[in-house]
Amino acid sequence: MISRWFSQVALVVSLEMRKTFFSRRGLWVYLLALAPVLIWFMHSMIELNLRKERQALNAAHPVSTALLRSIERGATIDEVVAKVGEPFTKNEFHRPNISVAVYQYTDGDNVFAFQFRDDKLMNINERDRDTIPKDSLIFASVFQFFYLRLAIFFGCVGVFTNLFRGEMLDKSLHFYLLTPIRREILAIGKYFAGLIATVVIFCTSTFLQLAALSLHFTGSEISEYLAGPGWGHVASYLGVTAAACVGYGSIFLAAGLLFKNPIVPAATVLVWEGMNMFLPAALKKVSVIFYLQSLSPVVAPPDAKMPALQKLLVTAAEPVPAAWALLGLLTLTIVVLAVAARKARKLEINYSTD
């Protein structure tokens, strides 16, 4: 009996695979998954161009990092120029009672802006080039805010609600309902088909995002990162992506069975997930994002300079250990799938009202 159920699940998965991957209704899911890859690719291209420009400027106005860092506040323009040479840009403003000048230098990587007021150096701004730790924090923010809460969320809405509702609209669901297969098995088979599709699409996107992000770093920087926490981060991000598909997939499979219009449950879940950080501890656990945040590999350090919103996004309010987070997520998923299977058991064909 059990082995027959397993083989029926496998058959449903194989029959559904083409529909879930190549459904016309689901093309936008690919766009949603690829959008962040494009963003990170553009970011890397911009960073690469900036670096090339800085290196060209440094070649024209050669100066070392150590020399630039040796300049101290209070120096005059002439003293600075005598020490590090002419800047690559020079902006001067003269008013009747004050004169301001900004001299910019680069060591090829970083940009130093010296601000003079009445010929006295008042401020030094050092704009460092992007580093992997810096970008990994930005990636963590974008991953948790945009990717998990929006891209994967809506991608799962598109794929999983269509598994039953889409077939109702196509008037083809009776094909399955007239086979000697338990409806619960059908629901599970369809869930796994959706899960495989979303995991493949979104994990590929996650990997491509990380690859696109690394384009503007040097080979040695990447090797150093991978030798350290790098591979662990990659594996964790892929794992969290898959976990998001597991959790959101179950919710939207159930939504597709329980509601005719998936927009209403999707909006409700979106609001619920969004307000998770403000919920009491018991209610926090009835959400997917709570567990995903606990599983995320990069957590914001207690850095006073970090904007409050970013800190909120990359830090779980009350994180739980990874094992508990996984267990919690799986429990939530199983409960929701049980509800979906129960609904599938009582499913009726009534195409005319759909």
Place this chain on the structure above:
Amino acid sequence: MQDRIILDNVSRFYGEVLGVNRVSLSIPPGITSLVGPNGSGKTTLMNLITGLVRPTRGSIQVLGISPSDPEKLFRVCAYATQFDSYPRGMTGFQFVYSYLRLSGMSHDDCQRTTAFAIGRVNLGEAAHRKIAGYSKGMRQRIKLAQAIAHDPRVLVLDEPLNGLDPLVRAETIALFREFAAEGRHVIVSSHILHEVDTISDQVILLSNGYVVAEGKIHGVREEMSEHPMQVIIRCTRANVLASRVFEQDHVVEVRLHADGGGLLVKTRDADRFYKALNHLALDGVGIESVAPADDNVNSLYEYLIGGEESTR
């Protein structure tokens, strides 16, 4: 009763709209036709029998199996619906094959059984073409192939003859007869009354969600005492025969044919009339043919359902 389809006081409402109401049936094996105008509840009844919809009230058993247990039901039952949509991109062969695979058959058995079922509906040449490119008749046949593929004991077919050309229609009817002769159930819905008349062992007449009559056509017709049976007789001495049959107390009307070569008799008791006719024939009235004029589904439909919808 394990060989019957039993509906016990079954009602189904779609919100406030009536699907079927208080239907109690015990359907024996053989070809059973569901007859009724559009919206009379034929498809709802088929959907109820196959578990695609559930009764609001009452219970259903198909050979002792509840339709709410599809895992057991569809091992003995098959349903070719009126829905003309199929999983996207499938060929006819894949359509039947995947159904059989889901039924638990091995790959080799599926291959062989699929080819056999498709051959039975004469669709072999088109088996590996996509269903989307099939004609209406071919789509009907592939649905039928899928329905018969796993050798079910109950075959439920919604308008199975629609879109079939005369030759295929005859072959399909022969297939139904073959199934019925093996003691299986073949439940068909149809608008084409003369075909229902030809193929059915029993009929269920539906109107506005109610069963208005059920049973063998002749039996149902006999029970309709408010409509005397009409018999057409062709004979040599029609006026003599007319006067003799009119002496029978159950004969209510006799009409001579314009050519004088026959008559139409209306009687309240067909059995007594046929017995009397035997005696008259022996008395030297040259009877050429005797045929019931309204002992068919068309007449039943007209009498019971009336002019709700014109028959084809």
